Every structure is written in C-alpha cells, then in structure tokens.
Amino acid sequence: MTTIEISADQLARLRAETPGVGNVVHFNNAGAALSPNVVVETTVAHLQREAAIGGYEAAAEASQRLDAVYDSLARLLGARSDQMAVIENATRAWDMAVYGYPFQPGDRVLTGRAEYVSNIIGLLQLEKRFGLQVVIIDDDEHGQIDVAQLERELADGAAMVALTHVPTNGGLVNPAAEVGELCRRHDTFYVLDACQSAGQVPLDVDEIGCDVLSGTGRKYLRGPRGTGFLFVNDRAIERIEPPFLDLHAAEWVDEREYRVRDDARRFENWETNYAGKLGLGAAVDYALDVGVEVSSARLCALADDLRFGLDSLAGVSVHDKGQRRGGIVTFKVDGVEASTVQQHLAASDMNVSISPPGHARLDLPHRGLPALVRASVHYYNDSDEVERFLSAIEAVVVR
Numbered sequence: 001m002t003t004i005e006i007s008a009d010q011l012a013r014l015r016a017e018t019p020g021v022g023n024v025v026h027f028n029n030a031g032a033a034l035s036p037n038v039v040v041e042t043t044v045a046h047l048q049r050e051a052a053i054g055g056y057e058a059a060a061e062a063s064q065r066l067d068a069v070y071d072s073l074a075r076l077l078g079a080r081s082d083q084m085a086v087i088e089n090a091t092r093a094w095d096m097a098v099y100g101y102p103f104q105p106g107d108r109v110l111t112g113r114a115e116y117v118s119n120i121i122g123l124l125q126l127e128k129r130f131g132l133q134v135v136i137i138d139d140d141e142h143g144q145i146d147v148a149q150l151e152r153e154l155a156d157g158a159a160m161v162a163l164t165h166v167p168t169n170g171g172l173v174n175p176a177a178e179v180g181e182l183c184r185r186h187d188t189f190y191v192l193d194a195c196q197s198a199g200q201v202p203l204d205v206d207e208i209g210c211d212v213l214s215g216t217g218r219k220y221l222r223g224p225r226g227t228g229f230l231f232v233n234d235r236a237i238e239r240i241e242p243p244f245l246d247l248h249a250a251e252w253v254d255e256r257e258y259r260v261r262d263d264a265r266r267f268e269n270w271e272t273n274y275a276g277k278l279g280l281g282a283a284v285d286y287a288l289d290v291g292v293e294v295s296s297a298r299l300c301a302l303a304d305d306l307r308f309g310l311d312s313l314a315g316v317s318v319h320d321k322g323q324r325r326g327g328i329v330t331f332k333v334d335g336v337e338a339s340t341v342q343q344h345l346a347a348s349d350m351n352v353s354i355s356p357p358g359h360a361r362l363d364l365p366h367r368g369l370p371a372l373v374r375a376s377v378h379y380y381n382d383s384d385e386v387e388r389f390l391s392a393i394e395a396v397v398v399r
Ligand SMILES: Cc1ncc(COP(=O)(O)O)c(C=O)c1O
Pocket: 030, 088, 089, 090, 091, 092, 116, 118, 164, 166, 167, 168, 193, 195, 196, 215, 216, 217, 228
C-alpha cells in the first residue's frame, strides 16, 4: 500500500484550522490535543442552540447528526454503528465492560506491564471482590508484551486478556493484532484499551480481533474533553450486562422486570453531554478526512525525529520501548527533575506532561526509572517546533 504524505500545503491548512498552534508548541497530545476549529464550532453551536430553544428540543433537532456520531465512530474502527456506545471517557467505557463481565471466582485475567493505571486499580478491586487472579505478562526483549509468555498462560486457561495498545507513558505500540490472534485461538475474551492509539494509529477491530475496545475523544482524536466511546462485538453484548442500568440502557417492562437493550448503547447513560457528543463526531470526521494512515505516518516520523534529536543531546536519555513506536516520546534530563523540565518548557510556551512512576508501577520502577518528561506529538506539529523544542531542552541540560 502506498502511503500518501501530507503535503506542505495541506499541513499549512491543517495548522490554520488549529489556531492553538499560534500560542503554544503543543507536545501534550497524549494529554489532550488541540482541537481543530470545526470541533469547537460544532460543540459551541450546540450549546448555543440549547440556550436558544431548550436542551431537549436542541437534541431532538440534532437527532440525525447525533445518530451519525455512531456511524463516524464505526467507520474509524471498521465496526457497525450498533456496536458503538458514546461514554464520558475511556475509563468508564472500559469499566462498563470489565465490571459487567460475568467472572467466576478464581478466573484469571492476563494483562501486561503497559496496562493503564486505572485499569489495574479496577482489576485489583475485582481481584479483591470476586477472587480473580490478575496475571502480569512480562515484556519481551523489545519491551512490548511477550506474546510467547502470553500464549503459555492462555494455554493454562484465562477468562480475559486486558491489553493497553499504547501506554500513557511511552512510545510503545503493543502488537494488538498478534494478541488478538492468540485470544481467538484460545477462545479468550479480549479487551483492548485504545485510549492513546485511537487517532494515533489506524485501528480495525476485525483485524485486531478484540471483543471490546475503549477510547477517548480528547487525545489523538482531537475531540472535546469529557467524551469517550466503547466498541463491543456481538459476543460481548451476549455476555455482558452493564454494572449500571438506567431507563436508556434498559426498559422497565413490568413492575418487577426490566429488559436490557440489545445494542451497545446498553453501556451508555441517558443523560449525556450532547454538545460534546457532536464535537466528538466532528473530531472523528476530521480525523477520517485527513486520513489516519497518513496522519499516523507523519506523527510517527516527527516523534522519531524528536527521539533522535533528544538522544543526541548529552545528558538526555530517551526511554520509549517497543519494536513499533508511535507519537509519545518519554525522556529524562540528568540531574533535572521532570517537573522542573516541564516548568522551563512552559515558560517558553511549550506544553509537555509528566509520567510519574505511580502511574506506571509495573513499568517505570521495574526499569529503575524516575518520573519522565512526556512529549507527545501530533500530525499538525512541525519540524520547526521539534527544532525549537530541542533547543529549549538543550538549555535545560546541566553542564
Ligand atoms: C492508555 C490509557 N488508557 C486509559 C486512559 C484513561 O482515559 P480517560 O481519561 O478518557 O478515562 C488514559 C488516559 O491518559 C490512557 O493513557
């Protein structure tokens, strides 16, 4: 397949549609990306409509556009619209599926060192509550999940594999489809946290072979905060009754009876942020319009340039793992705390965030690493920003 590059003209247009690039060098896309104009306009326009004619009335007026949000998400993931739910964030989306899973005492859940902090907290709570056994699969020599060990553990029996595709604290892109193939072979339920990977790398749920996939709006999809989504396949719908139900997720059919709806919206709440939902739809349409394949190639190349530049600076070390790497670059400056580096950068209007060990206890302490600086680039960033960033880091290095 030929990957067509984003041309200089197209990049100029994409940056013009992202006014935030005029204010900051935004390398905190793994936190929340800068939204393009259309996302802000769509969200604000709906809020204005709510104020003008009433919230319920505005939702009724926008009902077709609201339905189209599911179509957009389905296109992003190669899924069907009825397999998509819109939920307030990735964590709650993941929770709704995992907390609702019909575990039996002693069931084993296999996960990796890259698993997201909130997912691990959730699994530990389920371990305490239902006697699950959470088994950590080690990294292989590249720092990605060791699929050989995973296969051995699957052969011993497991109820679920929970994998984070791209961790919060590094450039690693886990081999999600290889894991999916193993889960298929061992008939094991597969939950993929695609919170960082949605919009960062192309996703196709059939290719990956996951039963459940959770994602968020504000990161690489460039949507509004407080938006997220869940994909569930037919087997997930059959197996999982959500831990919380309301009048949207279920119907009160008799005085003492309810019936859960039979599509993915069983995982949603009745009350929701309609403006955010429309904004999420606009963000997904924008991502599809740019093309995830080309935008991913561009942001990965920018991240590689940044890694190379940082690695070339004396006193700076890059700590991203994995055979395949994406847009998140983590590093440390010898003798300078990550938070101090962040403050120096902020003084020059450069945004990064910090990955503290407490958010990655199965990884950073395991590698003997302290808090790292996390610089996460997107396709709308450019080489000039990378150069300016490298100069700013050079100025922070203790000589
Ligand atoms: C890998 C990963 N999973 C899940 C989440 C949680 O996403 P949300 O804040 O939308 O719940 C994050 C957030 O940083 C993340 O990096």
